[in-house]
Amino acid sequence: MEIHIRAGLDEVWDRSQLPDRHQRWDLRFSEIDYLPCAPGEPQHFRYATRVLPLLTVDGTGVSAGERNRPDGTRTSALRFSSAHPLSLIREGRGYWRYVPDGDALRFLTGYDYRPRWGRFGRAVDRFLFRPLMGWATAWSFDRLRLWCERGITPERSLCCALAELFVRTAAVLGTAAVVPVVAPAAVAVVAVLAVTAAALLLPPTPITPAARRCLRRPPERAAGRGGNSGAPTALLATLEPS
Template sequence: MGLYIEAHIRADLDELWARTQDPAQHQRWDLRFTEIDYLPRVPGEPQHFRYATRVLPFLTVAGTGISAGEKERPDGTRTSALRFASPHPLSLLAEGSGYWRYVPVSDGVRFLTGYDYRPRWGGLGALADRFVLRPLMGWATAWSFDRLRLWLERGITPERARWNWLAEMTARALTAVGCAAGLSQGPVLDALSPAVAFLVPLLLVVALSLALFAPPLATTPAARRCLRTPPTRVTAPRVLGTLGRQS
């Protein structure tokens, strides 16, 4: 699989399963989707679903998919797999597949995903995917996993977590701009006493460094908290092979 994300979530396995398998709850924490709806299920067939993603305020791309899960496995883990496709001509993502794994550990669950997809638009699409979409998808998945973790561990709803992130990013940006502007005021600093002229730039540099490099607050979701490289060699679950291709 092209992308791999893993989060360690200190929560009950059943609760994690519910908040990832219920479309109404899934769409609340997953930044990649605006809407997820299960379609009427045909007995004996995998679950079909429809998804939509708001790319811009005036542009929403939609697609369909199929999924299947293994809730009871001999080793105590659980697995969910899916295939998906979007026929929308403006969707760079044409089709793909992936899985979620739920691995119980002593203090919670290792919740991990592996997925890959095929971009459209030929060579131009391949370049756009490599340098824009794929890094963005990796970040959005990791950020969403951490938002889910905050919901389960701390009771911070996905909506509150989003506002926490926006508030922190705004505060960091304003601090960085203010510090940069202050450091650029050479003539003003020269007019101050030597001690103050030395101390003010030092404080501005410290504040700028904190705004740019300080770890995110504990109540703010952050992609950096997730593992982005598999610790060992991983393979797609067998249940993925039972799902037909989407088109």
């Protein structure tokens, strides 16, 4: 996945690499904490996702970054795993690429993981969890873009998203409740379908994060557009599984 951010490289790097800033915009994580490590070693970390108010799924990982590459780009690679019995993800790996593009930045990511729970887990992953993770990644990338470009904090952009969802839902439910009372059945059905289509298809406001603003492409095409495509792989090779 990729998004174009009109912001400086250092700003995007800090907001995506420092745990206290990263966890503010990334919908996939509720907590990210660095773990103690010796100088010169890759950085170990703990992550957690609050699934329900009283249920948190956590895991650990290890990451390394290259801030000063000869081509002017930066790369961050990580491996992660979870021993939590309710975590669908057993282990995985991924990378982030930061590619200067004039006065802006191309921010890219690629990741993959191995699910648990056997055949059932693979089915859940393919049809539900992986598409949901892809959407959450893209939505979060746009949330980061709004923070960097417009100064809209992640907390405010979440409120905007919830408010817009409420308005769209209320429009559909209101139409479904009122129109059948004052119009023939056929007209009511058409009206409800039209309002529902509008609620689903109309673009979000400029201050609301949207996954559709994030460019998605197959892995082989993404590798060919990120500058030195071998950089993430080379960096991953230096990391032991978490």
